[in-house]
Amino acid sequence: MKRIEERYISLLTDFGFKRIFGTKPNKDLLINFLNSLFDGFQVIKDVKYLNSEHVGDVFAERKAIFDVYCENERGEKFIVEMQNAYQKYFKDRSLFYSTFPIREQAPKGAEWNFKLEHVYTVALLNFDLEEEAFDKNDINHDVGLLDKKTFKVFNDKLSFKYVEIAKFNKTEEELDTLYDKWLYVLKNLSRLDKRPAALKEKVFTKLFEEAEIAKFTPTEGIKVYIEPKTNIVKLDMESLLNNPSGIPNDGQGSWGGSAKENNFSSWDYDFDEEDNSESNFKSKSLWD
Numbered sequence: 001m002k003r004i005e006e007r008y009i010s011l012l013t014d015f016g017f018k019r020i021f022g023t024k025p026n027k028d029l030l031i032n033f034l035n036s037l038f039d040g041f042q043v044i045k046d047v048k049y050l051n052s053e054h055v056g057d058v059f060a061e062r063k064a065i066f067d068v069y070c071e072n073e074r075g076e077k078f079i080v081e082m083q084n085a086y087q088k089y090f091k092d093r094s095l096f097y098s099t100f101p102i103r104e105q106a107p108k109g110a111e112w113n114f115k116l117e118h119v120y121t122v123a124l125l126n127f128d129l130e131e132e133a134f135d136k137n138d139i140n141h142d143v144g145l146l147d148k149k150t151f152k153v154f155n156d157k158l159s160f161k162y163v164e165i166a167k168f169n170k171t172e173e174e175l176d177t178l179y180d181k182w183l184y185v186l187k188n189l190s191r192l193d194k195r196p197a198a199l200k201e202k203v204f205t206k207l208f209e210e211a212e213i214a215k216f217t218p219t220e221g222i223k224v225y226i227e228p229k230t231n232i233v234k235l236d237m238e239s240l241l242n243n244p245s246g247i248p249n250d251g252q253g254s255w256g257g258s259a260k261e262n263n264f265s266s267w268d269y270d271f272d273e274e275d276n277s278e279s280n281f282k283s284k285s286l287w288d
Contacts, residue, residue, distance in 0.1 A: 008211040010190035012126050014067065015223040017082040020210055022068040024049060029210070030068065032203045034078065036179040037122065037161065046073045054100040064097050076118040077101035086127045094121050094160060102158070116157045123162045124186065139167045139183075172196045
């Protein structure tokens with residue numbers, strides 16, 4: 001069984017991203033990150049988390065599950081998605097997602113003048129989107145509704161921000177802005193064994209405390225080990241049974257023990273980020 005030795009959770013995984021940015025106790029982390037991303041164009045003072053699971057008007061329609069869905073103090077909606085693996089039709093997927101916060105603004109059984117609150121879709125991508133319309137030398141891409149001839153904004157109520165994290169290659173010494181630091185953390189957190197000196201802001205003190213795997217509950221620990229590169233979850237059931245009070249049993253934030261030696265079954269879950277429904281998981285013994 002491969003030993004897991006990362007000290008901090010990966011923010012590139014579904015569970016890691018939601019744990020850090022999608023929980024009410026950590027909403028200050030989400031606010032700080034979004035404000036660094038919008039860089040003064042949008043200043044968020046507070047957020048309220050909304051139901052991240054949406055279904056269509058009829059039960060048979062396909063549902064959408066957002067990583068993070070919230071609204072600010074002005075009622076503007078924010079979808080924030082972390083996409084670790086390449087998806088061919090991710091542009092279409094992000095467009096599809098954006099329709100839900102638009103449609104839900106229509107009141108049922110009442111007159112309505114069709115005035116909409118702004119909807120922002122923020123897509124954090126750990127791959128090159130390979131989009132011809134984008135500047136290849138840029139990491140951040142702002143997409144909106146424009147007149148094709150004048151290039152003036154036609155309607156500002158729908159905005160997309162695509163961030164190609166995979167292209168970010170600054171070293172710790174090159175981090176200048178708060179946004180640089182957030183990108184560095186998003187890409188590298190699970191590779192770090194301590195908080196870099198450059199990340200001296202108070203918000204990163206909390207981030208590193210919340211991201212330390214040794215402090216997770218056993219239930220949270222089960223969900224941690226989605227490997228960003230292989231998209232495989234590895235669970236050592238023998239270690240869990242022998243150490244029910246906490247995940248690390250060696251003081252180093254890693255699981256020990258050998259399930260095979262004790263004839264325990266471990267599980268591989270093939271995790272498809274295009275469809276992360278429970279029905280998409282496959283189980284098998286690691287040593288079959």
